[in-house]
Amino acid sequence: MNLILISMGVLGVTGLVAAVLLYIVSLIFKVEEDPRIDLVAAVLPGANCGGCGFAGCRNFAEACVKAGGIEGLACPVGGDPTMEEVKKILTPSAAAEETAPVASGDKKGFDPVIAEKIKALATPKAAFPNLIAMAQKL
Numbered sequence: 275m276n277l278i279l280i281s282m283g284v285l286g287v288t289g290l291v292a293a294v295l296l297y298i299v300s301l302i303f304k305v306e307e308d309p310r311i312d313l314v315a316a317v318l319p320g321a322n323c324g325g326c327g328f329a330g331c332r333n334f335a336e337a338c339v340k341a342g343g344i345e346g347l348a349c350p351v352g353g354d355p356t357m358e359e360v361k362k363i364l365t366p367s368a369a370a371e372e373t374a375p376v377a378s379g380d381k382k383g384f385d386p387v388i389a390e391k392i393k394a395l396a397t398p399k400a401a402f403p404n405l406i407a408m409a410q411k412l
C-alpha cells in the first residue's frame with residue numbers, strides 16, 4: 275500500500291513540475307502575432323488554392339499585413355470585393371481614428387464597421403484566439 279502511495283506521489287510531483295516547466299517555457303517562447311492577420315484571414319475565401327501565389331489564405335493574410343497594404347497582392351478567388359475588405363482592415367480611415375475611440379471604445383482606430391465585425395467574430399467558438407483578445411480591448 276505504501277509503495278502505491280509513494281508511486282502516486284512521485285508521479286504527481288513529476289507531472290506538476292513538468293506542467294510548471296511547460297508553462298514557463300510557453301511564456302518565454304510566446305510569439306506575438308499581429309491580430310490583423312486573423313481579421314484579414316477571416317475575410318478571405320478560405321479556399322487555400324494558392325492562386326495568389328502563397329501556400330494558402332493564412333500565408334496571403336500574413337503577406338498583406340506585412341506589406342501594410344494590398345499593393346501588388348491579389349486574391350483571384352475573392353476578387354476586388356475581397357481585396358477592398360482587406361484594404362479597409364489594413365488602412366483604418368482617418369475619420370475612424372478620430373471618432374471610433376470615443377464612439378465605440380476602439381483603441382486601434384479601426385473603421386466602426388470593421389470593429390463590429392471583430393466583435394461579431396470574437397465569440398467563444400471563434401477559431402481565432404488573437405481576435406478574441408483584440409475584441410476584449412475594444
Ligand code: SF4
Nearest residue numbers: 323324325326331349
Ligand atoms: S487565391 Fe485567395 S482563396 Fe486562394 S489561397 Fe490565395 S487568398 Fe486563399
